[in-house]
Amino acid sequence: MTDDGYAELTSALRGFLDAVATAGPHDQVQALTDDLRRWTAILAESRQEEGKRVFGERFDLPDRGQTLTPVFAPQVVTTSKVEGTAWFGDYFHGSNGAAHGGTLPLLFDEVFGHIAVERGSRARTAYLHTDFRSVTPIGVDLQVRAWVERAEGRKLFLAADLRDGEVVCAEAEALFVLLRDGAP
Numbered sequence: 639m640t641d642d643g644y645a646e647l648t649s650a651l652r653g654f655l656d657a658v659a660t661a662g663p664h665d666q667v668q669a670l671t672d673d674l675r676r677w678t679a680i681l682a683e684s685r686q687e688e689g690k691r692v693f694g695e696r697f698d699l700p701d702r703g704q705t706l707t708p709v710f711a712p713q714v715v716t717t718s719k720v721e722g723t724a725w726f727g728d729y730f731h732g733s734n735g736a737a738h739g740g741t742l743p744l745l746f747d748e749v750f751g752h753i754a755v756e757r758g759s760r761a762r763t764a765y766l767h768t769d770f771r772s773v774t775p776i777g778v779d780l781q782v783r784a785w786v787e788r789a790e791g792r793k794l795f796l797a798a799d800l801r802d803g804e805v806v807c808a809e810a811e812a813l814f815v816l817l818r819d820g821a822p
């Protein structure tokens with residue numbers, strides 16, 4: 639990992655989003671808004687085209703340097719399976735201590751993507767089906783795994799599950815289609 643500060647920035651940004659998500663009314667809200675607008679203007683001056691950005695494009699950083707998805711730390715990545723831990727911060731909270739339902743397919747898409755990347759394939763998600771088996775807790779280390787069910791030509795049929803210990807939180811099935819040469 640290149641120690642250029644971006645891993646720490648990603649971590650700080652996640653912490654900030656979690657703090658925003660859990661904060662009550664605050665008397666410094668205008669100061670915070672002003673600070674955010676100041677940094678937005680500074681960063682806008684260094685806007686880059688896709689392929690030259692950090693966010694989501696730095697494979698040497700945790701979570702590719704992005705905060706869009708819940709934290710995913712892979713432990714095993716092969717061309718046929720991926721296993722690791724997932725962690726949903728407060729930013730991903732839906733209600734009653736459970737993760738927002740839409741954030742689970744978000745995690746699964748990211749996890750499936752590791753298999754596609756490991757296969758050296760340019761692929762896109764054609765469909766992703768999620769079954770919500772039990773509420774997904776916030777702020778807990780969860781176990782996630784995904785695997786290839788079968789491959790048919792350009793089609794890669796994938797499955798995954800997310801567990802809190804013995805409890806299955808969610809399961810997913812997806813079709814990734816390998817892109818034709820020259821596809822955008």
Ligand SMILES: CCCCCCCCCCCCCCCC(=O)SCCNC(=O)CCNC(=O)[C@H](O)C(C)(C)COP(=O)(O)OP(=O)(O)OC[C@H]1O[C@@H](n2cnc3c(N)ncnc32)[C@H](O)[C@@H]1OP(=O)(O)O
Pocket residue numbers: 697698702747748749750751752755761762763764765791792793813815816817818821
């Ligand atoms: C150092 C290393 C660190 C590694 C660290 C890596 C981390 C890396 C993480 C990255 C994580 C990001 C991973 C996100 C991945 C996205 O989320 S991609 C964005 C979401 N998906 C999209 O936008 C896709 C939009 N759709 C499309 O572009 C096109 O429809 C597709 C899916 C590419 C397919 O188009 P196509 O290539 O023209 O293929 P087409 O001929 O239509 O279909 C091919 C076959 O698939 C079937 N098919 C297509 N769509 C469907 C469908 N929806 N249902 C059923 N069958 C279908 C067709 O029927 C056909 O079947 P056969 O006739 O061959 O039997």
